[in-house]
Amino acid sequence: MSEAIMRDMYQKPSDVTTAIIEQFDESDYFRYKARIKPPIDGTCVWFLGVPEFVQWLESQSSSLLWISGDPGCGKTTLATFLLDSIDRLQSQDLSLYGTDYLTTYFFFDWSTEDQVDGTALLFALIHQLLQADPALAPIAEKHVHRLNLENLCDIFEAIVSAPERKHQRIVCVLDALDALDECEAVSMTKAITFLASLIPRVGWLKLAVTSHRNQHLDKVFSNLPAHHQIHLTDHAEHIRQDIEKFIRARCVQVLEIMDCHDDMRRDIEEELIKRSDNTFLWVNMVLEQLKNNPHAWLEFFVPTLRSTDKLDGLYNSTFERSKAPGALLRTLSIIAASQRPLTLDEIDDALAVQPDDRSIRQVLERSCVDITEYLDDVCGPFIRIRDGEVSFRHKTATEFLLRSADVPRPPVGNGMYQYKGCLDVVGVNKCLAEICAVYLTLDGAVSDSSSSGRRAGIHVTDFDDEGFDNEDYPTVEENSGPTCRKSGRGAGLFDYAAKYWGTHYRLGYASSSASTGSRGNHTIFDKAIALCNTSTCTFHDWFQLYWNTISTIPEYPDNLAPLMIASHMGLLDLVRELLADGKGQNKQSNHLQVADSEGWTALHWAVWNGHGIKNDETIALLLQHHHDRSKDSIYNKPHDNDCHCNESTEDQQSFPAGSSTYVLDIKDNKGLTPLHWAAADDQTGVVQLLLKAGATVDVFDGQGMTALTVAYENGFIGTFEALLEYGADVNVPYPGP
Template identity: 30%
Template sequence: MNFANISAGPGATQIIQVKAEDLQPSFFKTSNYLSYKNINPERVPGTCVWFLDHPTFLKWRNSSGDDLLWLSADPGCGKSVLSRALVDEKLLGTESVTICHFFFKDNDEQNNATAALCALLHQLFCTHDDLLQKHIVSSVKKCEHALKNDFEELWQVFTSAATDQAAGDVICVLDALDECRQSDRDKLITYLERFYRRSVDKSNRGSKLKFLVTSRPYNEIERGFSRLTRNIPTVRLAGEDESEKISQEIAIVIEAKVRDIAEKRKLKDNVRLSLQKRLCEIPNRTYLWLHLTLDEVEKARGKTGKKLLDVINKPPRTVEEAYEKILGRCEEEDARKLLQIIVAAQRPLTLSEIDVALEIGLESTCYRDLDLEGDGDRKEWIRESCGLFVSIVDSRVFLIHQTAREFLVRKNNETSEPQRWKHSVDLQKARRMLSEICIIHLLFREFQEYRVPADSGEPYFLGRTSAVREYAEKHAFLDYSANYWITHVQEAHIDSPTWVSKTTRLCDIGDGSSCAWFSIYSMSTYFRHRYSDQPRQSVLYWAAVFGLTYETRNLLNNGLASNEQLGSFGNALQAAAENTDRGKELVALFVERRGDEVKITEKVVQAAAGNEDSGKEVMALLLEQRGNTLDRRRDC
C-alpha cells in the first residue's frame, strides 16, 4: 500500500511513491537530541534526593492515570543534571516504563516544539515499532514530509500512539522549556494543559502517559500553567523554594569533586579538607558556580594549602564573575571571533565547521585559501582560546551553559557600558559577521563548478539526494552556510551595495538544479517551495521567494520587470505575495518601485489570499494599488 507522494525537488522528473512497509522510526530523527542530554554531567551519588523524595514528585510518579508535573528552579541549580539522571537511571518507574526525553536548547535545531515531538516519536517507535504503521500512515498520507513541521498533526500522532494500550506506560521528560522559542512554548503549554484537563475526566485505560517539564520560574510559563496550578497545586514543584536542601546536596558534590581533584593532584589530606571546608562556607552556592570555581582549583599552580586556598579565598561571588575570570585568561582576539560565531549560529557547529568559519577572510575564494587546523588541533585551539567557557561534545561546540550566552550578549537598548566580557557581544554585529562568512563561502570557486549527476542505479530523486548529501559532507561548513545564509542576511540587515551584489549573485540560480547551495537547501525542512519541472526563473523571482528585501529593492531599482518568465509557481510578484515572513514588505517594494508596471493577476491575488501570516496586509496593498491604477486610467 502506498501512503505518500514525496515531492522530488528541483528539476525532478518523477514523483516517488513510498511504501508503508518501508517507513522506519528514523523518519522522525530530525535532531541530535541524545547529544543535548549527554552535554549535562551525570549526578553525583546522593544528590537529587531533594526531588526524588519530595511528596509532590512521589505522588506524580505513583499516580495511576495520565499526569503532569512542572518543576521550576533557578539557573545553575541542577535541573538538567536531574533530568538526565531521571532518564539514564530510570528513576521514574519500573523497567517496563518507556521513557522519552527532549532537552530544549536556545538554538535553531533544539528550540522548537516540532523537533521535540519528532524526538519523542522517534524514541517511542524505536521501542514499540509495532505502533508505527498503526498510528502514522494516515498522517503521512495527508501531510507527506511536511508532517515533521506540523505541530498539531505531530501532537495527535504522539498522543494517539503513546496512549495505545500496547505502548504501556509512557513518561516524557521535557527539560529547559524556557529555552524553547516563545511561540512554540506557548503552544506546547496550551496542549499540555489541555491534555491534562481532559485526562482528569477520562476513566483509567490500564496504561498512562505522563509529562515531567522543567524550566526556570519565568512568569510567562507560570501564567501558561496557571489554570492547572491554581486548581491543582500538585502540578507544580517549585525548586526555588528548596534552596536549603539543594545547598546541602551541593556540599556532597563539593566533597566528591574535591576528593577527585586531590587524587589527581596528589594533595595531602589536610589540604583537601581545608579546600572542602572553605568551599562549603561560601553562601549562595549553585552547581554551575561550583563547577567554574573548581576549574580554578584544578588549574592552580602549586599544591600547598596556602597556594590553593589563595585561589578560593577570593572566589568569584557570582557565576558572572567566574565567567569574567575564565575569559580574562583568554587570547582576546581569537576568543571574541569564536564566541561571536557560536552566539550567532543557528545551530551548534561541528569542529570542522568552526575550523572553516574561523579561517574564511574577505579575500578567500576557495578551500585552498584556508589555513585549516583539522579537528584535533582546532579542539585544542578552542580550549586554549576560551577555556571552560566553551564545551565540546560529540565534536560539536557549545557554550558551557545558557547563562553564558546571557552573560555575553548585549541586551537591546542597553545604555550602560559593557565590561570587558559581560554584554560585550553585539548580536547584530555577530550576525553580520557570520552572514558575511557564509556569503563568501558559498561564492567559493568549487561551488560555482558544481554538477551532481543522479546515480543511474537509483530513481532520479533518491540518486540525486544521496549525491548531494555526499557532496555536502565532503565540503565542511557547506551544509550550514547553504541552509542558514538567508536567515543570517535577513537578521543582519546588510544593505551595503557590495554585499547586496554578492547576495544577489547567490539568487541567480535559474531552476536550481545546478546550484550547490540550493541543492542542499531545497532538501532541508526549512524550504517548502512547490516544484514540478520548474522552468528557469529570474533573479528577482528567487529574491522574493527567499524574502530578501534589500536584494529585491536593488533589482527593482535597476529596472528589472516583475513579469519575467512566469513558470508554474507564478512571477516574482506572486512569489512576494505568497511569502509568509516578509510578504507585506516585498509587495510594498513592488508597488512603490514599479507602480503601473505591476500586473495584479488572479494568481497574485490567490497567492495573497493563501498567505496565512501576512495575507490580509498584502491584499490591502494590492487592492489599494488596483484602485489607484483605475483612478489614473479614469483621469486619462
C-alpha cells in the first residue's frame, strides 16, 4: 500500500465529519469479532482452494457467495478466517487484490441486543465504510434526519456507488444470517435482499454470507446472475480433519488442568474424534464441561462421552444428571424468555423472586453467594457467561428446550429425548412476566436512574396489589417523604423489568377471546393492574425507564390514564377490565375520548406501540368497544357528510359529557389522528381497521397533511393503496416544505 494512501487513510477528520460518522456507531461489531477465538493452526486453509470461492473472489464484477452448513460446523470461525486471510493476502500486495479494496463485516448474534437485525447490520457496514473514507461523510449527512432501515439502505447504496470512493473494491462478510427470531428475521431479510439487489448495479462488491440451509435466502439469492454457493456438507472430509486438529489441540489445553497421563489423553482424544459427528460445537461443549468441573470427570464426563454423540443427547444428559431439575428448569425458563442477555445481578434477583414477596429485602435474603458458580453448577453446557451477561451457549440449546405453545410435548418413551421441548414459549413468558411484575412492586426496588424532579411532584399514595388505597400499610409519602422515593437497594432487576414486563405479559397472556386470560393468575393480573395505575410513584419509577427506550423526549406526557398504558402495551385482558368499568379513581379516565397532555387518547397510544410489535388485536378491541357504545350520543360522528375534517385541535382538548367529537378523529396537539399515526408507521392493517370502523379518511393535521400525504411522503405503498381504497382524495393539496 503506497504512502499516499496510508496518509489519506489516517488523516484526522474534522469534528463535523466525526460527529456524522459517530451517528452510525450503533453496534459493537468490532469487539464482537475480536472475542471470537481464532481457528486452530492448520484449519480452514483448505477453503481458500475451493473452486467456488476462488471464482467468487477472482471475478472482476460484483458477486455473492453463500456458505451454508449445519449447526456447530464452524461457520463463524470460517468467516473470521476469511476476513483475516484476505487482509493478510492484501498486505502481501498480491496482484489479485491490488491496493484499493476494503473488507467489512457483521456477525449476527441472537444473544446480543445490538447484533440482531438488518438495521444493526447496515449501521455497522456504513460505519466501517465512513471510518475508512471520512470524505464520504457528506453523502451520509443528507439522510441522517431519519435513520430507519429504508434510509440506511439509501445511504449505503449512495456510498458504494460514489465515484469519489477511495476503496473501489469492497468485500463484505456476513455471518449467521439465520440466528434471529421472527421479527428480527423480517428486518434481516429486507437488508439482505437490498444488499443482494446491489450486486448487478455496482462495480465491485463481493458479498459473502454464512447460514444454515435457508429457504428464504434461497429465494433471495436464486435470481442473482452472479451467485456462488458452497455447502459445507460437500466438504465433510476437510471438516473432519479440522475437527481432529481442533480436538487434539484443545485436549492438550484442557487435560493439563487434570494432570492427565498421556495414555488417558489419547483415549479421550480418540473417543471425541469418533463421536464428534462433524461438529465443533459438541466437542467444545463436552470439553468445556470437563474444564469447568475437572474433579468430577470420572463420575460425569466419561459416561457423557460414551452415552451420546449428539447435541440433543448432551443437553438431555444434563437434565438426567441434575440434582435439582426444578431449579434448572426455572433458570432456563428465565434465560429462554429474556428479551436481551440478563446480567448476573439480574438473573440472581429473578431466581430469588417469589409471588408473595412484598419487599426487596426478601429477595436479597435468597440471593446466591456466588451466582456464577451456581449457574455453572446447575446449567452446565446450556449457558455461557461473558462480560457479566448470561445467555445460551448456542442457538441449538433454545431449539432443544423450546416448543410453540400449540405443539404438545412428545410423550416419554417414543424415541425422543425425555427433556426435548420441555419448555413452551407461552409458559416461559408467563414465568418471567410474573417475576418482573412482582419485582417492580416490591418496597425498596427502585432504580436510581428513574428518579427525577418530576417524581418529587407526585403527591399520591401507592396502591396494593388490587390497585386501591390500602389503609393497612403506610403510604409512600409516609415512608419516604414528599419525594416519594422508596428506600433500599439500587437497580437489580428493575431496569430489565421496567422495560420488558409488558412484553412478557403480552407474549404469555395474549388472547383475542374474552376469556379470563391472566385472571386465572391473581398475582400477575393484580400486579399488572397496579403497574398501570398512573397516579402512583411505582408507575413513574418503571414507566420513565420504559419511556426512555421508546422516545427521545425526556419526560412522558402528563394526565396519563391506565387504559392508555394497557392499550399501548397490548395487554388485552387489562384493556377489557378497564373498559368494563374500571376501579376506584380510575373509572372516569377509562373512556376513549380522554386525552393526555399531548392530546393522545388510548387509541393513539395503541397505534403507537413503541417497539414495532403489531398491536392489531388491542386496537380491534377498542374499536369494538366504541362500536358497541356508538348509539350513545357522545359517540355520534360529526362529519358524516364531509370526508374532509379540519377541526381545530384546541376545540378537542377537553371532552365533557355530551361532546360530539368523534372518537376516531380526535386530534393530538399537532393535529394528528390515530389514522395519521398508523399511516406514518406503515401499519396497513391498522389503517384498514380504523377506516372500516368509520374513521374519516381525509383529516388535515397542523401542517395540512392527510394520512394519504403522510403515506406518500414516506413511500409506504401498501398503506397508500389502502387509503385510496377507502376514498382518500389524491387531489388534496400537498403542503410545501
